[in-house]
Structure formats: C-alpha cells, structure tokens
Amino acid sequence: MKLIELRNVGKSYGEEFVILKNINLSIDAGEFVSIVGASGAGKSTLLKMIYADEEPTSGKIFFGERDISTIKKKTLPFYRRNFGTVFQDAKLLSYKTIFENVAYALEVQGAGDEQIKKEVPKLLEIVGLSKQSDKYPNQVSGGEAQRASLARALIHRPRVLIADEPTGNLDPVSTWEMTKLLLKINDLGTTIILATHDEAVVNNIYKRVVVIGNGTILSDNKRGKYSTE
C-alpha cells in the first residue's frame, strides 16, 4: 500500500541553488528505504519536505491520498505526529532527563500520566536505556543519547520513522546497535526512511536503496547496496 508519494518534486533557493529537481518517489507502508548520496546531495531536504518542515518549490507530495500542501499551518503539528524523527545530533531537550525527553512526545499529544508511566519505561528497556532514564542528556554517551532520541521518535507509535544520518556521530559499535534497532522497528511494521552516506550501514541493512546525486534520483534498487566509489 502506497504511503508516501513524491510527484515531480523540486526544491531550489532562488534560480541559482537547485537542490532537487523532478523527484518521483513512492514509498509503501512498512518499507525500509535508505536514501543515500554524498553530503549536500539533498537527502535532508527531501526528508524535511516529507514531514513538511520545508515546502517543495515544485511538484506535489502525498501522504496516503492527501496532498500535504493543502494542510493548514495550524494542523501541521498533527500531520507531523505521523512521523518520528531521529537526527545526527540527538536533539534532546537538555533540561529534561532521558525519561522526560521521551515522555514529552506523549505529553504534547495529551497522553495521560498513567499511559506515560507505563509506556516510557517499556520503550526505554527496548532501546537499552532503563538504567539511564533519570540521567540528563549531557550525562550519557552519544550512542545512548541517540537511542533516547529513537525512543522519543517511537513512543507515540508513528507510521513513519525518519532517520537523518542517525549514525553520523556514533562509533562502530553504537552504529551497529542503532542499525539493529532500526531493523527491529521495521520488522514490527513501522515504515523507515533512512538518510545516510554510511556504506556499511546501508549494506548491512540490505533493503531498498535510493541514490541521490546532482539533485535527481540516480538509482532505486529494491535490495540494493551502496558504494561511494
């Protein structure tokens, strides 16, 4: 079932800076898609357009049947709740503990305290952070912070997980742990869109690979590998 579709999508800043042009991409529910390409290829911009943090200059993006350009600014937060996002920097709120950071994503949606007390520890256990739940972001390692960010992205059970270079700042061990977690989440049914330029991660996952370069899609393989050479 088609979940996200980009039709002739382009993004440019003025006439000189063309980031993406004529992107046609369709992602099914439950898929694991790796968007790969060199730094500056437009991977992050593509992701931002999908969760409506950036508007395309041309073309249309559909989520399900809905053209997302028709979503009113006021209701954008509700649209964004379809997504969980993980970035290269964990983007945790420094003044909240790991538990509070994860809980925050539920709080903003109006979840009750009981639900928060029940679900947050469960997810922290899945990502291996039960012992770190009372610590602040500056008291945990980069890998742990990134896993906390992943837990926060998943706590509200989004339909799509968007991961933008989630392993960019991690050591090989943490990178491998993160990759395994992403695969596990995908197995449980969440659609994952991963932007990365890390060959090892993409090749280990061995799922759909979309290569972006020169502002367009250079290749799209169902079970692909990626090589920077």
Add this chain to the structure above:
Amino acid sequence: MFKSIKFVRVLREGWLSFYRDKWLTFATISVMTLTLFLIGATFFLWIGVQKTVDEVEKQINISIYFDFDVKEDKIKSIKYHLENKKIKEIKKISYVSKEEALKQFKEEEKDDENMTKALEIVGENPFPASLEIIATDSSYYEKIDSFFEQEYGDIVLSSNYKKNKNVISDIRNRIAFLQKTTFFLSIIFFLIAILVTFNTVSINIYSHKREFEIMRLVGASNLYVKMPVVTEGVLYGLVSSVTAITLLIVTVYVIDPFAQKTLENAQVFDFYKGSMFMMAFIVITAGILLGAFSSYIAIRKYLEK
C-alpha cells in the same frame, strides 16, 4: 479544545523553563525590575506633580468686592444663588464680611507698624465685603470675573482678578508646562520600558530557539510551545514587579529623612503612602502584561514554519 491536563503541563513547562536557567532568569529579572522601577517611579513623579499642582491651584482664588452700601443679605443671596445653580466653573464660594476682611488684614499685617498706623488714621473699616471664589480650574477666573462684571456690575466695586491676572496666568503656564513635561517623560519612560523588556525577553527566547525546533519536531502544537514561554514571561513579570515595588518602597523610605531635612519637613513617605496600592497595581499589571506580550511576540517568529 485545550485539555486541562495540557494546561497543567504548560504551567509546569513554564515554571521549569523559568527555574532551570538561573543566570538567564536572574539577568532577565534584573533588567525587567529596573524597567518596572522606572514605571513605578514615573507614576510617583506623576502623582507628585499632580498633588503639587492641586496644592498650588488651591492657593489661587479671586475676590469680588462689593460696594460698601450693598447689604450682607444681598451678597449672601448671590452666593446661594450661584451655589444652587451649580456652575461647573466654580468650585467654592466663601463670603467674607467687612469685619472678617479687617481682621484678616490685621492678622496678616500685624508686624507692619505703618499699616497699623494707616488703619488708625483712616478710623473706620476701609474694607468692603467680598465673595472669595475658587474655580474648578485656574483658566476659568477670567470668565468668572467677566460674569460678575456683566451680571452684578452695578453693585460690584472691583475684583482683584485684573491685579492678579499675570500671576495666575504665570502659575497656569508653569503648571501646564510641568504637566506636559511629566506626560511626555512618562511616555518616553514607558516606551523605554517596553523596548528594554521586549529585547531582554527576545534574547532569552533566542537562547532557547533550538528547543522550540525540537518541540515542533516531536509534534507539539504551536500553542503547546507558545504557552509555556508566555507563562515564563508572566513569571518574569510577576517576580520583577514584586522586586521593583519593594525597591520603590525602600527608596521612598530611605529618601524620607533626607527630604525632611532639606525640603522643610517634606513627608515623602506619608505623601506617597496613599498611592502605594495604586503604584503596586500599576507595576504588577505592567510587569505581567509586558512579560506575557513580549514573550508572545518574540516566540512567534520561531513558530512560523
């Protein structure tokens, strides 16, 4: 609908944000306290000027002197007639009999021997009966004087208006100048207070801009991001205004003994005592509104996407 559970969380987030970054909170409160102190001091300045003006205006009056042969009853009937008509220009009319006028003169000139001798030479009471009139505004004296000239010209001997005209006009000009200056100073101080508060709160909010991005990314609605910031602004306003009020009261209290020494027993503390609640109300209201609106306006640009 904004659920009550969210409302409690919004308050908690606002308090957390207020409490956690102590230096930033201290800096913001310090600047806001100074600006609110300025607003409170401006209010005191305004009250001071207004009370002084009232006092000065109370001293101004004119006397309408009646011919010697006009009977007391006639003058008193004019007084009652004018009082009953409730003329808006006239605040108070007092009848001063010939005897009272003489008594007042003697009292005022008791140290002047020449005057006492002059009175003895004249032999009889040289003072006419009069109506002493205090106007509701010093600008009405000319009108009142003309009124008596027109209506009672046949029995009015004279009035001291023309003699005092220049003095009254001079006092009026000074009062008007003082009031205008205070008014413009108040506006300038108030604008300074608004700008300084807005800039301080904006800088504070700017330092948290990354957090707003994170909040939006996890699906927080604009209102959910905005309200804790506004709550934080209200808290800044509240704490700053209470500090500013305390400082103002302490300042007045400290100035009091110095003022008594230098300004002929001026009771500064007593003078402002009656206005303290009004000042506190103005400063707290200004603090809360400034804090809330500054925060509300400053955060808007981070939530445009």
